[in-house]
Amino acid sequence: MSMLADFLNDLVADVDGLFLFSPSSSFYERFESVETGLVVVAPQNSVGADQFVELPLEFENVRDRVRFGLEGAMDEDLVDSGDVVACALGTFGDDSDTILRVRADEKMHSGMYDLFTNSRADPSVIRDVFEVAIELGKKGQKGSPVGALFVVGDAGKVMNKSRPLSYNPFEKSHVHVGDPIVNVMLKEFSRLDGAFVISDSGKIVSAYRYLEPGAEGVDIPKGLGARHMAGGAITRDTNATAIVLSESDGLVRAFKGGRLILELDPEDY
Numbered sequence: 565m566s567m568l569a570d571f572l573n574d575l576v577a578d579v580d581g582l583f584l585f586s587p588s589s590s591f592y593e594r595f596e597s598v599e600t601g602l603v604v605v606a607p608q609n610s611v612g613a614d615q616f617v618e619l620p621l622e623f624e625n626v627r628d629r630v631r632f633g634l635e636g637a638m639d640e641d642l643v644d645s646g647d648v649v650a651c652a653l654g655t656f657g658d659d660s661d662t663i664l665r666v667r668a669d670e671k672m673h674s675g676m677y678d679l680f681t682n683s684r685a686d687p688s689v690i691r692d693v694f695e696v697a698i699e700l701g702k703k704g705q706k707g708s709p710v711g712a713l714f715v716v717g718d719a720g721k722v723m724n725k726s727r728p729l730s731y732n733p734f735e736k737s738h739v740h741v742g743d744p745i746v747n748v749m750l751k752e753f754s755r756l757d758g759a760f761v762i763s764d765s766g767k768i769v770s771a772y773r774y775l776e777p778g779a780e781g782v783d784i785p786k787g788l789g790a791r792h793m794a795g796g797a798i799t800r801d802t803n804a805t806a807i808v809l810s811e812s813d814g815l816v817r818a819f820k821g822g823r824l825i826l827e828l829d830p831e832d833y
């Protein structure tokens with residue numbers, strides 16, 4: 565099997581760093597003293613690594629997990645764009661069963677890391693809302709494209725800067741994003757006007773809100789309409805994150821601090 569050993573050698577030759585994803589402590593200890601550029605990527609830094617990137621959620625998809633780890637490491641200046649790193653991770657279980665070689669690239673800098681780590685709402689709430697938006701974007705509503713606007717976090721302030729367009733179907737309910745039945749409701753109500761308001765912990769506070777933020781100082785790409793403008797602007801006036809599905813181009817965008825920080829095509833997910 566020397567050819568296979570050669571191949572493995574090639575795979576890790578001249579790398580600038582080694583990323584261990586959720587390593588066990590015994591696995592980590594094997595590398596701890598020898599490697600420079602060692603970065604641990606995990607939900608918690610249970611091994612006490614010096615260089616650590618927190619995963620806010622376990623990405624089932626390996627590409628997403630690696631991309632998130634690299635993006636976090638770039639944001640934290642643990643690697644530079646252009647660096648080539650080896651990653652050790654578990655694809656089928658907790659034990660490391662996979663080695664991959666990848667170049668940290670500005671192109672994989674989607675804003676996802678920043679969105680999760682610097683938002684007020686729980687990372688899992690942001691993820692659940694993304695999933696609803698992506699699913700809606702893929703399927704539309706009964707086959708035709710729909711748009712939707714979700715404002716996540718800092719809900720009290722968001723409510724103060726908005727008004728109802730219609731009765732609020734979530735008025736006395738205590739339902740949360742991520743419950744399967746709620747996702748069905750969100751999709752159903754997305755056909756109607758206005759925004760959903762969701763709390764830091766994921767409670768659906770309201771549907772049908774007309775947002776009235778000040779649009780001053782909002783830096784949003786030209787060509788986006790009122791839904792995106794309102795979604796973007798509310799994140800400047802409050803500490804909310806806005807996740808917007810466009811009816812016209814089908815993309816999902818996220819805004820924070822009055823800026824567009826992420827744009828993705830549901831068909832890629």
Ligand SMILES: Nc1ncnc2c1ncn2[C@@H]1O[C@H](COP(=O)(O)OP(=O)(O)OP(=O)(O)O)[C@@H](O)[C@H]1O
Pocket residue numbers: 710711712713756757758759773774775776788789790791792793794809810811812813
């Ligand atoms: N201030 C607002 N608050 C809440 N919802 C809004 C607001 N402005 C517009 N919308 C919603 O966005 C919908 C689409 O508006 P518009 O086409 O101007 O937005 P857009 O940014 O071009 O979005 P899309 O790409 O989906 O067309 C409106 O029908 C309305 O439901």
Ligand SMILES: [Mn+2]
Pocket residue numbers: 789790812
């Ligand atoms: Mn439009």
